[in-house]
Amino acid sequence: DGGITQSPKYLFRKEGQNVTLSCEQNLNHDAMYWYRQDPGQGLRLIYYSQIVNDFQKGDIAEGYSVSREKKESFPLTVTSAQKNPTAFYLCASSPEGRVPGYTFGSGTRLTVV
Amino acid sequence: AQSVTQPDIHITVSEGASLELRCNYSYGATPYLFWYVQSPGQGLQLLLKYFSGDTLVQGIKGFEAEFKRSQSSFNLRKPSVHWSDAAEYFCAVGKGGGGNKLTFGTGTQLKVEL
Numbered sequence: 001d002g003g004i005t006q007s008p009k010y011l012f013r014k015e016g017q018n019v020t021l022s023c024e025q026n027l028n029h030d031a032m033y034w035y036r037q038d039p040g041q042g043l044r045l046i047y048y049s050q051i052v053n054d055f056q057k058g059d060i061a062e063g064y065s066v067s068r069e070k071k072e073s074f075p076l077t078v079t080s081a082q083k084n085p086t087a088f089y090l091c092a093s094s095p096e097g098r099v100p101g102y103t104f105g106s107g108t109r110l111t112v113v
Numbered sequence: 114a115q116s117v118t119q120p121d122i123h124i125t126v127s128e129g130a131s132l133e134l135r136c137n138y139s140y141g142a143t144p145y146l147f148w149y150v151q152s153p154g155q156g157l158q159l160l161l162k163y164f165s166g167d168t169l170v171q172g173i174k175g176f177e178a179e180f181k182r183s184q185s186s187f188n189l190r191k192p193s194v195h196w197s198d199a200a201e202y203f204c205a206v207g208k209g210g211g212g213n214k215l216t217f218g219t220g221t222q223l224k225v226e227l
Binding site for chain 1: 147154216
């Protein structure tokens with residue numbers, strides 16, 4: 001079955017370390033997105049990519065980086081510059097050029113220890 | 114810029130009672146509107162969506178929503194709530210074409226009393 005796979009489901013990071021969250025989709029979707037979720041704040045857009053080798057900053061991109069070398073993959077790196085990285089991270093994808101509609105992964109919970 | 118307001122942070126209803134979750138949006142053109150549901154520790158699942166046409170849309174799990182342009186609202190309803198409906202519900206607004214970014218509301222946590 002087609003879908004989006006995020007890994008790992010739980011991730012622990014020491015302060016000062018970079019960490020990379022994986023997002024893979026086999027839906028043949030062109031666009032992919034990373035959202036951060038905090039209690040009471042809904043989902044906030046970190047980065048998005050509409051095509052391979054291109055991506056744009058969202059509303060809260062500081063302290064994060066992404067790459068889009070393959071259509072299927074859109075990894076997110078949480079750098080040491082991100083002051084408050086503990087959160088639930090959601091990856092989504094959608095077919096580009098059509099009516100929007102996201103398919104979400106099951107999320108990665110990142111905790112800084 | 115587009116925005117979404119969900120005025121109710123928490124709602125508690127009894128099983129079998131009717132439900133209405135409120136959503137108001139701000140957008141310059143005809144919006145694309147969505148309702149998603151999230152169980153704890155999980156991703157979001159699409160309940161229903163509105164693009165055009167009939168302003169009353171039906172979704173999965175017995176949910177429906179009505180688009181009211183004059184009120185900039187897209188409220189979610191269910192005639193009879195089941196205990197398994199307890200979850201967090203998110204309203205979202207977006208546009209078609211390139212850059213299908215969705216803007217989400219802050220969510221409404223639904224608790225169902227047995």
